[in-house]
Each structure stands twice: as structure tokens, then as C-alpha cells.
Amino acid sequence: xxxxxxxxxxxxxxxxxxxxxxxxxxxxxxxxxxxxxxxxxxxxxxxxxxxxxxxxxxxxxxxxxxxxxxxxxxxxxxxxxxxxxxxxxxxxxxxxxxxxxxxxxxxxxxxxxxxxxxxxxxxxxxxxxxxxxxxxxxxxxxxxxxxxxxxxxxxxxxxxxxxxxxxxxxxxxxxxxxxxxxxxxxxxxxxxxxxxxxxxxxxxxxxxxxxxxxxxxxxxxxxxxxxxxxxxxxxxxxxx
Numbered sequence: 649x650x651x652x653x654x655x656x657x658x659x660x661x662x663x664x665x666x667x668x669x670x671x672x673x674x675x676x677x678x679x680x681x682x683x684x685x686x687x688x689x690x691x692x693x694x695x696x697x698x699x700x701x702x703x704x705x706x707x708x709x710x711x712x713x714x715x716x717x718x719x720x721x722x723x724x725x726x727x728x729x730x731x732x733x734x735x736x737x738x739x740x741x742x743x744x745x746x747x748x749x750x751x752x753x754x755x756x757x758x759x760x761x762x763x764x765x766x767x768x769x770x771x772x773x774x775x776x777x778x779x780x781x782x783x784x785x786x787x788x789x790x791x792x793x794x795x796x797x798x799x800x801x802x803x804x805x806x807x808x809x810x811x812x813x814x815x816x817x818x819x820x821x822x823x824x825x826x827x828x829x830x831x832x833x834x835x836x837x838x839x840x841x842x843x844x845x846x847x848x849x850x851x852x853x854x855x856x857x858x859x860x861x862x863x864x865x866x867x868x869x870x871x872x873x874x875x876x877x878x879x880x881x882x883x884x885x886x887x888x
Contacts, residue, residue: 673741674734682753683738692729694762701859702727702884720859721866722851722877727884728761731855735883739854743791751791754882755798764799767878772847774800777865778811778834795882796852808840809851809865834865836872845873856881 671677672684674691696707700715702725729735742750758764768774776792784790796804812835836844851865862879869877 722879725879728758731883731885751794771850773805774850775809777853834868841872848876849874857885
């Protein structure tokens with residue numbers, strides 16, 4: 649009940665907010681959507697990305713050299729935008745300054761990204777990367793769960809993948825240290841594990857930096873029998 653209370657935002661409130669005029673958070677045009685169409689077109693242009701890790705690659709390249717040599721555990725990765733202006737600031741408002749109202753706008757941005765819609769349609773279920781209990785209580789909601797609900801509706805499943813222990817802040821750590829910190833951090837709810845057997849799963853997170861979090865979460869899903877895992881993230885940082 650606590651989880652649902654922290655996660656929930658009334659549908660009526662969201663629906664009403666969608667019709668209230670606001671100012672574009674980027675160019676400050678008024679009245680506007682939270683990000684106007686012109687700014688979305690300017691700062692969210694599709695770009696060539698590695699199909700396995702979503703890093704930018706030259707046109708015509710499908711898989712980057714690093715993923716060719718060391719393929720990640722997940723089968724594919726799709727990112728909507730770079731973790732850069734203006735999306736880094738907007739994500740800060742969304743995650744750290746309690747503005748859960750960004751979920752609908754950012755989900756719309758993600759859905760308009762090439763290949764995200766087909767990946768969602770092909771998935772049996774969409775699993776947001778979970779937060780620790782302490783982080784969830786502190787923040788009041790799981791931003792990835794809100795995005796999953798907006799993107800996937802009934803396919804969104806915030807109960808199957810669990811975070812079973814907290815980790816120290818990861819942002820300043822190298823990938824190897826992140827992997828060590830996250831070892832064993834995720835597990836599948838035992839009563840729901842059988843439902844993952846042979847399924848196609850979308851694993852959804854807000855930001856991908858080194859891929860360590862997605863790696864650890866995918867490992868838990870593979871052990872439970874998931875047949876295919878596509879990672880979808882809103883924003884991708886520029887380097888592993």
C-alpha cells in the first residue's frame with residue numbers, strides 16, 4: 649500500500665493538468681506545452697546510435713566497437729535523447745525537485761523516438777528499474793515507473809523486478825565500481841518469476857551512463873528466464 653501511495657498520481661489530476669496552459673521550460677514561450685513543438689524538434693532530433701548500448705555512432709554503423717567486443721547482457725538499447733541541455737535540467741526537475749508532472753511530456757517524447765514504439769508493442773511486459781525503499785520514500789515516486797505507466801499502460805509492471813538493497817551514489821564512480829556496487833542489487837519477486845519465462849521484456853530507466861544498472865537488472869531477469877530484454881532510456885550520457 650505504501651508503494652502504491654508513493655507511486656500514484658491521480659489520473660484525474662494528470663488529465664486536468666494536460667489542459668492547463670503553461671510556459672515552455674526551454675524557450676519560455678507562452679502559452680505552450682511544457683516543451684513546445686519547436687524546442688522538441690530542435691533538441692530531440694533522432695540520431696544514429698549503437699543498437700546495443702545507444703551511444704552515438706557514425707551513420708551506417710549499427711553496433712559500436714565496444715559492444716562488438718563485449719556485448720551487453722541486454723539484447724538492444726534505445727535512447728530518446730542525449731543527457732545534455734535541456735534534458736539534463738528537465739530530468740533534475742523531474743527526479744530531484746519533485747515535479748512528477750513531467751512524466752507525461754517525457755513519455756510523449758520517448759514514444760516519438762524511432763524504434764521505441766515497436767519495442768513497446770513487441771514486449772510482453774515493461775519493467776521500470778526500481779528504486780530502493782529509502783530512495784522511494786525520500787523522492788515520493790519512482791520516475792521510471794511513472795514513465796513506464798505513461799508509455800505502456802497495462803503492460804507496465806512495477807512489482808516483478810525488485811531492488812533488494814540500496815547502493816551508494818553512482819554518478820561519480822567508474823563502471824567497474826558501479827558493477828561491484830550493484831552486484832546482487834536486483835531480484836525478481838519469487839511469486840511472479842514464472843511469468844517471465846520465455847517473455848520479451850522492456851527494461852525502462854530514465855538515464856543510462858555506464859549501463860551498470862541495466863546490466864545488473866538484466867542479469868536478474870535472465871536468471872528468471874526472460875528470453876529477450878530491450879533497454880529503453882530517456883537520456884544517454886555521452887561516454888561509458
